[in-house]
Amino acid sequence: MKKSIWAASVFLLFFSAGCANASEKPTVTIAAAASLTDVMEEIVPSYEEACNVDVTLLLGSSGKLARQIEQGAPVDVFLSADTRWTTYLKERGYTDEAQMETFAENRLVVISHHEHAAAGSLEALKSAAEDQTTAIGNPDSVPAGTYTKQALETIHLWDQMEDQMVFAGDVRQVLTYVESGDADYGVVYASDAFTSDKVHVTAEVDPSLHESIIYPAAVITKSRTEEAASDFITFLSTEAAGKTLENYGFTAIGDETNK
Incomplete structure (x- = not known):
């Protein structure tokens, strides 16, 4: 147990060194598909600790959340349960391919x-x-x-x-x-x-x-805290976040998850 706590502490220290520096503690609003409810309740606090940010978590169907973003909801990160709704937002200028990553699969x-x-x-x-x-x-x-x-x-x-x-x-x-x-x-x-x-x-x-069930994460182009939002997407690809996703029945994918 002590070894696990030590490893987690080292991870948070290591990751936090790469987080964006801000003079004030930023608040990141994350709109996430309802199927991510339980896993986000564990991942979000780890991200808040690692990057010294506050998170507001919005949960709902991917389509409903995408339309709320289109209507001006102040969202920084969108976590969808398919690519249909990230594509929907990208076509309307609300997301950018360069700030989008796939982080999980499901069945x-x-x-x-x-x-x-x-x-x-x-x-x-x-x-x-x-x-x-x-x-x-x-x-x-x-x-x-x-x-x-x-x-x-x-x-x-x-x-x-x-x-x-x-x-x-x-x-x-x-x-x-x-x-x-x-x-x-x-x-x-x-x-x-x-x-x-x-x-x-x-x-x-x-x-x-059916089509492959994949979960893309995207920074919203009108994000007020773009750097912190980008940090969260990077956080989702870490080994620690990947293990949490696996613990909740997802298949984790990402650049750092399987290292």
Whole structure:
């Protein structure tokens, strides 16, 4: 234990030496996809300590956050659950390719409430009773829902199952619906299912059925604290942040993560 504490302290000291120097303690506003809720609650305090900054964390669906940034929300860093919404902002001049990095990957799983029979595959959801529902993120704004729709369209089940769907505002709401029994099944990220002891993972969704699930981080071009925002993206690629991501069910990627 002492060795781990010492190693963490050395890491923070080493990283903080590379942080931007500021005469005043800056505040960085980070808008992050809802699926990052738990892992950011651990990563953000480490970044605050390492770089002597304060962080305001905004959580929600990637689409909703992107539109808030477009409407003028004072955000410095955007962490999306797909490239669709970082591209959306880049095309409108709110992000720059040079200040964008991919830091994590994820995968989809089918979950059920413990009281319901397990569906052993995505295809098996179609065989569920007609009065049973499946919760997914709204495909128009929630990346997890977009990936789920892609997978169901690939296996030609989307049109057949649409009437059984319950659309949620973000992927964490999908998890809540299944935890409470308001939905019989749900499709969420593996990292979301990892956080709950109230649901059962019944199947993994074949990743070849949908686009790769990657998480890009981008500095917003109108950031008031551009250097500190850039430092946070660098922090996400460190070995320490990578291990935290892995601990929460993500696959970490980045220049320094696997060193």
